[in-house]
Amino acid sequence: MSRLSLGVAVVGTLLLTACGEGTGPGDSNTRVDSLTALPRTLSAVELEGVQANNGFALSLLRSTVTRISGDSGSAKNVLLSPISVSFALGLTMNGAANTTLAEMQQTLGWGSRSRTEINTAYRDLAALLPSLDNSTTIRIANGVWVLSPMRADTGFARDAQTYFGAPVHSLPTPRSMYDSVNAWGKRQTDGMVPRVLEDAPPPNLAMLLVNAVLFSGTWRDRFDPAKTTPRTFTPTSGAAFSHPMMQRTGNFLAFGNGKVSAVELLYGNGAYSMVLIAPQNEPASQYAARLDTAEYGSILRGLRAADNRSDVILPRFTVRGTLELKPMLEAMGMPRAFTPTAEFPRLIGGEGAQLEFVRHGVALEVDERGSRAAAVTVVGATVVSMPPVYAFTRPFVFFIRERLSGTILFAGVVNDPRQ
Template identity: 55%
Template sequence: MRPRSSATQLLLAALAVLATACADSGTAPDATAAADSLTALPRALTTTERQAITASNDFALRLLQRTTARQSGNVLLSPLSVSLALGMTMNGAAEETLTEMQRTLGWGTANRADINVAYRDLMTMLPGLDPGVTVRIANGLWMLQPMVPVAAFTSDARQFFNAPVASEPSTRAMFDAVNAWGDRETRGMIPKVLQAEPPRDLVMLLANAVYFAGTWRERFDPAKTSPGSFRLEGGAMATVPMMTRGGGFRSWRDDRLTAVELAYGNAAYSMLVLMPTRDPVGAFVATLDTARLAQVVQGLREARADEPLRLPKFTLEGSLELSPDLRALGMPRAFSILAQFPRLIANESGKLSFVQHNVKVEVDEKGTRAAAVTVVGVVVVSLPTGVDIDRPFVFLIRERLSGTVLVTGVVRDPRGR
């Protein structure tokens, strides 16, 4: 991770809830909004789509809480990317593994067909909401030759996630192919998501990429950007480039929190900045839930034209392996030898090995560019290979029911030497 900065964590918490653009767009238009601002979605959301957004936002905040708790520096996440990658993977799961994954991703007991449709419709809607904002969402699937995925799984991946299936001759070739794909889909922002050596038993990679580029609805004047003070955790002061402008944003305050919202393009998308004024940022994130977020969003009001806003200009990137967080959030079975993925790999049992997540964000006077790639690695669960007693051992001859030990010994050399 890059330099430690508590408030920057919360600047980027905004990106963790970008999907709230859909949930909030159906509200009544602000009286001060410009005539070309988006005030309603192109169509009414279905019940399942609303559930998808609620599930995504709930997962976003829970994942933010988990990762913030175990990171001492900046935290960058795209929960949408993680949810889509795991949502596609979930089509290969069954029984307890499926139940755990659905619950962790916020889907509860929804059926597979409805979940797939909701993911598909969300991916279709988000890129087309604002002609002034670029949103790209891509999915892909890579297999190790000569293995093949289950036909029903690839059908779902293509139909609902628009994910092509590729076959590669080696695990290194799989890593290289995903890295090249991620570089292309994020327009060079994430050139290499997979940097470690591939697991020897790797057989499948499933990936999602999200790219966002938006210009501020009201831009900052670069001439007004100047060095400013930023209070780090612990009280030390740092000097950072501060962008400045008057008005053109919405704000909300109480005795513990200051919030501002800055719109992009036609206001379908925005950055919501949450800055705790009393508590450490980690403590604030630990209490941040969808109810608190809704309270802030509903309380936002247009700032006066002469009300100044100062916001850091920054470029940050982060890399996280999310399997510890996902286990803790409720889906440990998917990563264990007890994993149940019968719809994933033909004639093989698999489990998840890793969930690699890389994010980069650039914020300047013109707007914001953000990109994320999430890669799920699947390895084969090998059948038991037997037990070899091939080193010194202790033995006990005992009566099993009473536990009485008759003979015991230590064998260092079975040859009797």
């Protein structure tokens, strides 16, 4: 992660909102129409899905901050794309059954909804989000990679394609699967997440289930670069330092209650926004570790148009990194999926499987023009019953012996089979 320690907790980069008009520096003759309502009414399942995603987002944030920062309130940056993690796990959930399925549904906030209802909600949300603002780019993509000669379960492959638009790719080695996913993720995120899988793949890797999300939005009211000046930034721990700070006046929403101060900055037509929350009396990490849907909702409902003379001052910053989410997800309520007793009968045809890892690569850039954010989430599944492979692809020792008496007839070392 970047070493820049932010004095605000960015807890809602992508929010559906209904917003007012505004223009930015240099845009005095250009006005983007405001989005005042969604193009269609959300179904009950879709509304539940939005609530489920937001609940999952805050739970994942709490779990991640708690694990990374502990009780010390560490000033390490944290960046997540909960919607990317949700899509990757939602795709994977199509292979689950029984207790494993129930734990995943509860963790993702879906309760007892049917597989078809959940899949339809993911499909419709993926279609809706990119359509809301022509000036903002939202890209959601999914894919599945399987180790040949194994095959994805037929029903799983059908659902993956129908509801997630996820084609199934077959490759001959775990390394080729890793390389292909890294290249795909780099393309889908326009290079913002160039490599999400960095370690050596497990030898019994059978499948990778992947989501990528890209967001690129221009501020509705841009910051004037001429007003960006060095200002003192005071981290939770360590010495204060000078950092480029952007500044603009008016045309934003704000909230303050003595405990936190918050602002909402709009992108494009107002469909998307960035919400920033700065706790006044505790470290941002400690605040994020206890932030729940009730308090988050209270802040959003309290947002009001700021005084037109009010300034918002925000650091220009970039945050990026890679996280392993397995321990967070186990703590959130889905431990069985990561054990040999996991139930994934619809994942890999004819084989029992368990989840090995959930790797999450993320990046966010914020400047005077707007924001770019990207994430790639990879769920790695291994085969539980797969026999080990004994490959003598490195130098080896050998013996030829008579087995009944144990007599060794020949012995040697092969360092180079070409000799």
